Amino acid sequence: VILCYADDQTQRSRGLARAGMTEDKWTAILASQMPMSEKRARSDAVIETQHGMELARQQLVAILGQLRAGPVENSRERSGPNATGVAET
Structure with missing residues (x-):
């Protein structure tokens, strides 16, 4: 599961x-x-969307690269912010 996330203020203004x-x-x-x-806790990866499309695209490319590299462990079996290890901003 990949979660597209924006902070409350960004989400509210968009909505x-x-x-x-x-x-x-x-x-x-x-x-x-x-x-x-x-x-967020149930997600395998998180894409931060409040920082613009280019950063979100970069995060997606990194996640897809990791998925292509092999099986992804369930996020609940890992420690850290998300299962892919992609840094969240």
Whole structure:
């Protein structure tokens, strides 16, 4: 599982910029979702998207390279921020 992550402020501004999105809808969407901390803990890799597309692309290329190199261990069996070992910013 690869999680695309943005900090709360970035996620909120992107969400509220969508056509038809309101504060109430945004709050309801967040309330219905698993907490981000749990999503991160369940992920095998994390792509940080709040720093721009180029950095996100670089992170994706690194993750794909590691996947092509061989089997990926489950993140819950490893220590550290994600199973691929890709540095998170």
